[in-house]
Amino acid sequence: xxxxxxxxxxxxLADLELTRGLTIQMTALSTLGLVxxxxxxxxLYQAVTGHPVSFQFASGISWWTDALDxxxxxxxxxxxxxxxxxxxxxxxxxYGGEAxxxxxxxxxxxxxxxxxxxxxxTRNQFIVxxxxxxxxxxxxxxxxxxxxxxxxxIIPLAANAAGAIADLWMTMTLLAFPADVRLEDxxxxxxxxxxxxxxxxxxxxxxxxxDALAGGAVAAxxxxxxxxxxxxxxxxxxxxxxxTIGTPDTxxxxxxxxxxxxxxxxSVGPAVLGIGAxxxxxxxxxxxxxxxxxxxxxxxxxSKA
Numbered sequence: 001x002x003x004x005x006x007x008x009x010x011x012x013l014a015d016l017e018l019t020r021g022l023t024i025q026m027t028a029l030s031t032l033g034l035v036x037x038x039x040x041x042x043x044l045y046q047a048v049t050g051h052p053v054s055f056q057f058a059s060g061i062s063w064w065t066d067a068l069d070x071x072x073x074x075x076x077x078x079x080x081x082x083x084x085x086x087x088x089x090x091x092x093x094x095y096g097g098e099a100x101x102x103x104x105x106x107x108x109x110x111x112x113x114x115x116x117x118x119x120x121x122t123r124n125q126f127i128v129x130x131x132x133x134x135x136x137x138x139x140x141x142x143x144x145x146x147x148x149x150x151x152x153x154i155i156p157l158a159a160n161a162a163g164a165i166a167d168l169w170m171t172m173t174l175l176a177f178p179a180d181v182r183l184e185d186x187x188x189x190x191x192x193x194x195x196x197x198x199x200x201x202x203x204x205x206x207x208x209x210x211d212a213l214a215g216g217a218v219a220a221x222x223x224x225x226x227x228x229x230x231x232x233x234x235x236x237x238x239x240x241x242x243x244t245i246g247t248p249d250t251x252x253x254x255x256x257x258x259x260x261x262x263x264x265x266x267s268v269g270p271a272v273l274g275i276g277a278x279x280x281x282x283x284x285x286x287x288x289x290x291x292x293x294x295x296x297x298x299x300x301x302x303s304k305a
Contacts, residue, residue: 013181013199016173017189023106025214026165028221030110032276034162041154045145053151076155080137081113084160087133088115095125112166116185123174126183126190130171134164172210176200211287216280223272227255232266235259246271 046052056065057072089099097119105111121129137160145153170190174183181194200207235243235257246253246269253269 009196010193011196013177013192013194015189015191016170018106018110020107020109022169023110025218026169027110028217029214030162030165031221032217033165034158037158037161038154041142041145041158044142045151045154048146049149049151053154055152055155057152073155076152077159080156080160080163083137084133084163085113085115087136088129091129091132092117092119095119095121095129097121119185121183121185123177123179123181123183126185127171127174130167131164134161134167169210172206176204176206207291208284208288211284212280214280215283215287216276218276219279219283220272220276223275224268227268227272228266231255232257232259232264236264 042053055069055073057069085101089101092099092115097117099115099117101113101115103111103113138157141153141157141160144150145157174181174192177192177194177200178198181192181198184191184193236259240257240259242258244256246255248256248269251270251274254271254275255269256265256267258265
C-alpha cells in the first residue's frame with residue numbers, strides 16, 4: 001500500500017490488535033456485563049412469567065446435585081460460542097467471504113473464539129458482521145425464553161452479551177471513521193485502509209464513551225474484589241466484629257461485615273457501581289484531555305475484535 005503521496009492516496013489508518021491494557025478493560029467489562037445482563041434478563045423473566053428463575057437442574061439435596069448444577073451452568077455459559085461464531089461466519093459469507101474459525105487467549109488473561117476471513121469489507125458491512133450474533137441471539141433467545149418458560153436461557157444469553165464486548169468496542173471504534181474506509185480482517189486483528197483525510201479526530205464521542213465504560217468497569221470490579229477478598233481478612237485481623245458502609249437495601253450500600261463465634265458474613269452492595277461510574281467519568285476526562293493536548297503522543301490503536 002502506498003502510504004505517502006497526496007492527500008487522496010490510500011494508506012493504513014490503523015492496525016488494530018489486542019493490547020494488554022485493552023484486554024484488562026474488556027475482561028472487566030465482560031465480567032460486569034455478565035452480571036448486568038443476567039440481572040436484567042432475570043428481572044424481565046420474573047415480570048413476564050410471574051415467578052423467579054431457578055438454576056437448579058438436579059433434584060435432591062446433596063453435594064453432587066450442587067456440583068451438577070454448577071457444571072450445567074458452566075456448559076450453558078460456554079455453549080453460546082458455537083452459534084455466536086457461526087453467526088459471524090454467516091454474515092461473512094453473506095458479503096462474499098469464506099469464514100475461518102479458531103480460539104486463543106489474549107495475554108494469558110482473556111480466552112476468546114474468533115471467525116475471520118481474507119475478504120475485504122466496507123465499514124458498515126463489517127459492523128453488520130460484528131453485531132449479528134448479539135442482535136440475532138438476543139432477538140430470538142429472549143422471546144423463546146419467555147414463551148416456553150425456559151429460564152435457563154438467561155445463562156447463555158447473558159454470556160453472549162458479555163462475550164460481545166469486543167464486538168461492541170470494535171463497532172464504536174469504526175464509527176469514528178468515515179463509511180468509505182475499507183477493512184481487512186485476520187486472526188490477529190483488523191487493518192483499516194483509507195485516505196489520509198479519513199483519519200479519526202483526536203477527540204471523538206465513541207472514544208470518550210468507551211473510556212468511561214472501560215474505566216468504570218475496571219474500577220467497579222477492582223473495588224468489588226478488594227472489598228470481597230481483602231475486606232474480611234483485614235477486618236478480622238484488626239479484630240473488628242461488625243462494620244457497615246452505606247444504608248442496606250439502597251443504592252448507597254457499599255459493604256457490610258459481621259463476625260461471630262460461629263460464622264463470618266460479608267456482602268458488597270450497588271454503591272460499587274456508583275464508584276465505578278465516577279471513576280469512569282474521571283478517566284474519560286483525563287484521556288480526552290491528553291488526546292487534545294498531545295494527539296501525536298497517542299499510541300497507535302490496537303485491538304482484536
